[in-house]
Amino acid sequence: MSETEFATVMFTGLCAISLIGLIVMVRAVQIDSLRDFLFGLRDEMFLYAFDEELIESPAYRNLRVMMNSLIRYAHRASFAHMILLMIAKRSFHIETAEPPLLKEWSRAVDELPSPQAEKFREFHARVQHALFRHMVFQSPVVWCLVIAVLIYALLVKWPQMTMKAALTAILKPRMHIDIVEADAVASAAC
Amino acid sequence: MDEERRARLLSEGIQALVTILRVAIVAGSFVLCIYFMSSAAGAFAGKETGVSFDFVARIGIDRWLAYMFGAGGAGYGVYERKLRQRNISRMRGQTHEFEKRADKKRTSSALTPDGKTRREDR
Numbered sequence: 001m002s003e004t005e006f007a008t009v010m011f012t013g014l015c016a017i018s019l020i021g022l023i024v025m026v027r028a029v030q031i032d033s034l035r036d037f038l039f040g041l042r043d044e045m046f047l048y049a050f051d052e053e054l055i056e057s058p059a060y061r062n063l064r065v066m067m068n069s070l071i072r073y074a075h076r077a078s079f080a081h082m083i084l085l086m087i088a089k090r091s092f093h094i095e096t097a098e099p100p101l102l103k104e105w106s107r108a109v110d111e112l113p114s115p116q117a118e119k120f121r122e123f124h125a126r127v128q129h130a131l132f133r134h135m136v137f138q139s140p141v142v143w144c145l146v147i148a149v150l151i152y153a154l155l156v157k158w159p160q161m162t163m164k165a166a167l168t169a170i171l172k173p174r175m176h177i178d179i180v181e182a183d184a185v186a187s188a189a190c
Numbered sequence: 191m192d193e194e195r196r197a198r199l200l201s202e203g204i205q206a207l208v209t210i211l212r213v214a215i216v217a218g219s220f221v222l223c224i225y226f227m228s229s230a231a232g233a234f235a236g237k238e239t240g241v242s243f244d245f246v247a248r249i250g251i252d253r254w255l256a257y258m259f260g261a262g263g264a265g266y267g268v269y270e271r272k273l274r275q276r277n278i279s280r281m282r283g284q285t286h287e288f289e290k291r292a293d294k295k296r297t298s299s300a301l302t303p304d305g306k307t308r309r310e311d312r
Contacts (some may be wrong), residue, residue, distance in 0.1 A: 036277055047284075
């Protein structure tokens with residue numbers, strides 16, 4: 001083996017090790033970023049509930065508990081976890097009901113006057129969107145799927161659509177964010 | 191065992207599996223790199239290793255890995271900075287809101303909402 005070949009192999013090995021380290025660090029920052037977003041949203045919701053005197057309402061309380069559960073279990077929110085959970089539930093015929101906390105939240109929101117109910121639904125939608133974005137950007141498997149599906153969608157199916165709209169239209173109905181949400185709430189309740 | 195408990199156990203099991211797989215992939219890749227490097231060191235010292243290193247030099251993978259690491263590292267830095275700015279903005283926003291309600295005459299540092307220096311102050 002020549003000196004050049006040796007140096008090349010060593011350099012390749014060091015670069016590969018550094019890349020592995022970088023990937024691990026990026027994943028940690030992605031989790032931090034999701035948590036940071038949820039903290040921000042929780043603060044915003046607190047100020048809204050405070051102003052509207054809804055601090056004691058289950059519409060605020062339960063959504064806050066759900067956000068706290070997601071902040072705590074943000075490291076579990078991954079595409080792999082969601083897919084495996086869906087497959088396992090189907091394979092073992094496990095039918096889980098929606099957690100009582102989320103049911104109570106839906107009921108409490110329905111009982112609120114329309115503008116307040118809309119605001120709480122919007123907070124919930126923002127949580128789901130953040131989770132969706134996190135799960136898409138975190139998984140290299142999803143990146144590959146996204147690239148393939150986007151090329152197909154933008155060129156063949158909806159050439160008039162923007163990339164962001166196509167991505168949301170294709171992935172969002174297929175990503176079972178509610179499963180991840182319910183899992184975090186149930187884990188936190190244990 | 192009731193359905194809820196089974197679902198919980200399943201979820202915990204899946205989480206354990208995902209974690210094991212993740213650690214195995216990272217640790218496996220690391221061990222593979224070390225193995226290749228030590229084999230190269232052995233071959234350089236004149237030992238017969240049975241590992242071929244021709245392809246590394248042939249496809250120039252070292253250069254591409256270095257580009258990826260450089261670009262990835264820069265991206266990581268930018269991402270971290272954005273996260274820090276968002277964090278400053280969030281912390282500042284909340285405190286600002288509370289203080290404004292308690293003290294109408296409160297003064298401000300006058301930084302931008304994400305903690306950057308104002309253009310006119312540069």
